[in-house]
Amino acid sequence: MRYLRLRLRSSILVGLTITTFFSLTTLCIFLRSANELERPNRFVRSKPGLPEISRHQSLRKNSNRIDELYRLVRENRIHQANLDHLLWNLKKFRRETLQVNRSDTNTPMETGDSGDLNKQPMKLPINLTTTSKNFNQHDKMRLRQFVLHVLTKWKIEHQNDTSISLADIMHESLAQDNPERLNTTWYQQMKTVTNSRVYDPNSVEFRSLLNHLQNGSISEASELSQGTQIKLILQLPDGFQALLKPYRVPRNYQTLPDHFYFSDIERHHAEIAAFHLDKVLGFNRVPPLIGRLLNVTSDIRDKATEELASTFFISPANNTCFRGHCSYYCDTSHAICGKPGNRLEGSVQLLLPRPPEVDWQKITHPYRRSYSAVRKAEWETNENYCYEHVMIDEDYHNRLLLDMMDLCAFDFLTGNLDRHHMMRISSFGINTALVHLDNGRSFGRHDIDDLSILAPIRQCCFFRYSTFMRLYNLYQKGLSKLLFASLNDGEILPKILIEEHLVAVDRRLKILFAQIDKCFQTYTVKEVMIDDGIE
Structure with missing residues (x-):
């Protein structure tokens, strides 16, 4: 009999415990729901210390x-x-x-x-x-x-x-000084560079230009004097000039937290992505640009100017490298190297006419x-x-x-x-x-x-x-x-x-x-x- 009373008391105690637990749980859920309805919006900061954007x-x-x-x-x-x-x-x-x-x-x-x-x-x-x-x-x-x-x-x-093209602006001086350039694909491309855009994404010339930048043979490689990091000017057929920014960091590279914007590394894949975003946005204000695979030896070193060629060397990993001349990242420890061997990728961008032409x-x-x-x-x-x-x-x-x-x-x-x-x-x-x-x-x-x-x-x-x-x-x-x-x-x-x-x-x-x-x-x-x- 005593054993039965003990079992009965235990059962009642367990039942009360379970009932109390479920009651408290239900009450918490109700209170949280009510609080969510009354809680004011909390605006997200993407970076501490910057002003919030309302709504x-x-x-x-x-x-x-x-x-x-x-x-x-x-x-x-x-x-x-x-x-x-x-x-x-x-x-x-x-x-x-x-x-x-x-x-x-x-x-x-x-x-x-x-x-x-x-x-x-x-x-x-x-x-x-x-x-x-x-x-x-x-x-x-x-x-x-x-x-x-x-x-x-x-x-x-x-x-x-009315819309004006670079070809219109340059025609008279070209006809007088370099009439042979009027019959080049470069001149046809200049007809699509206007005061409202630097390319027409729907034109035949645009597709032809991208192919030219990606596959055109290089006759000379020299350094661009401006800028804090190395950039090369490539001479391409039919009078085209292109700006090469070589590979430096992989796609998943993130700017280091302690690096200021002015000491950040310039990335060739960022140039490519920015061009495509510009095209998608319909601005058409980034000069045409495309990614290209190059051979460091045959495409750059063998075609380099004397000043650029003097910066080439072979790394301990037996890769062909060059460091160039610039105020940032132009030393042996930050050299541009083929990986592996002579293989180098980069962004190649149309170089628009500069003074005194334009x-x-x-x-x-x-x-x-x-x-x-x-x-x-x-x-x-x-x-x-x-x-x-x-x-x-x-x-x-x-x-x-x-x-x-x-x-x-x-x-x-x-x-x-x-x-x-x-x-x-x-x-x-x-x-x-x-x-x-x-x-x-x-x-x-x-x-x-x-x-x-x-x-x-x-x-x-x-x-x-x-x-x-x-x-x-x-x-x-x-x-x-x-x-x-x-x-x-x-x-x-x-x-x-x-x-x-x-x-x-x-x-x-x-x-x-x-x-x-x-x-x-x-x-x-x-x-x-x-x-x-x-x-």
């Missing part, structure tokens, strides 16, 4: 927001037909602005949507030639209106401009980094930098401002921190696109999205309408899928980008949309998205 998490969880952005932009597109009455004399406007008394800064803003471009031009209460320490919100809104007006005026003045403009990037290990640039510490330095600069009261935003988006997608200058062919005149050169330090890290690259878009909050529409279309189709397909079309070098970099490109595109969305929260859509007629 980033919601964009990742709900891609419908990107579709909403698309509808907002499409519905708020401003047509030139409504802006004809905004023509005015810019110099007269500036003279009137400089005469405005400082007391006008306290004048109330006009009511209504500050993004409505049908308003009459407003005078600026600041001196356009100096930086104001008292740059208040009122000043910023009036300056923003001024920039919107001058961009509209620029569009009206240049909307009927004039170029080198523009110091306003968001250039300090290139110092201890000092930051002003834009990194001053969120009013765009207003105080870029928007008051008349050089940016044209397509250059939006071209810089295109370049900013491109650099963010590739992870390029090393954009110290912007280049364009000035022989075309002012209505010419930037040429996206020097992308060898792109794709350095796939695990970090450096938000500082987005500073021009974040601080200025201007973006080109046509670029946004293309980005949305690529988002719908899958940017990384299109990039992967492009990298496998005609390239003989395998697996240019590892999977992690492809994933990063899609992730960064969403972050870019999140930044544009943030601008929409600060200003109106009409104040951010600019339809300047550039496709």
Whole structure:
């Protein structure tokens, strides 16, 4: 009997324990669910110490927001037909602005949507030639209106401009000095280099050029004098010149955490990937480029200039190597070697005509980094930098401002921190696109999205309408899928980008949309998205 009572008590105790456990578990699940419903969004930082992008998490969880952005932009597109009455004399406007008394800064803003471009031009209460320490919100809104007006005026003045090619610009001098070059495939290629693009991806000349860069015989190899790392100029048939960046590190190489952007190694596969991304994005502003396998001895050493040939040697592993002459990584310990033996891969890029044949403009990037290990640039510490330095600069009261935003988006997608200058062919005149050169330090890290690259878009909050529409279309189709397909079309070098970099490109595109969305929260859509007629 005693044994039965003991078993009964044990059974009851076990039953109570199980019941209590399940009750507590159910209660915890209920409380967690309730907490999730009330918990505010937590925004993701891609890199500690950088400013957060509002709504980033919601964009990742709900891609419908990107579709909403698309509808907002499409519905708020401003047509030139409504802006004809905004023509005015810019110099007269500036003279009137400089005469405005400082007391006008306290004048109330006009009511209504500050993004409505049908308003009459407003005078600026600041001196356009100096930086104001008292740059208040009122000043910023009036300056923003001024920039919107001058961009509209620029569009009206240049909307009927005809496309110009390098062949058109060079024809007269070539006919006089080198008429035989007019009958070359090089000259036919120059017909596809225009003020809006440096190649036509759908042309017969483009496919022929890539084959020429990949397989054309090399008659001479010399060093490019500019730059911090070794680059070679290859002389190819029919008057073509190409820029060779040789293999240095494997595809899975990641920029070392303690390395600054200015001491990073230039990677040939990054140049190749950046070109294909440029093509997929529809910018067509990176000079045509393709991967190539070379023989270090027969293609380079035997064709090298005397200065370059003097740097060749045989390594202890019996590989043919050369070190070249440059300020970084041009020593025996960082030599370029065939692996194995004479085999060397590299990126080979069309070298566009240079002075005196064609004039170029080198523009110091306003968001250039300090290139110092201890000092930051002003834009990194001053969120009013765009207003105080870029928007008051008349050089940016044209397509250059939006071209810089295109370049900013491109650099963010590739992870390029090393954009110290912007280049364009000035022989075309002012209505010419930037040429996206020097992308060898792109794709350095796939695990970090450096938000500082987005500073021009974040601080200025201007973006080109046509670029946004293309980005949305690529988002719908899958940017990384299109990039992967492009990298496998005609390239003989395998697996240019590892999977992690492809994933990063899609992730960064969403972050870019999140930044544009943030601008929409600060200003109106009409104040951010600019339809300047550039496709």
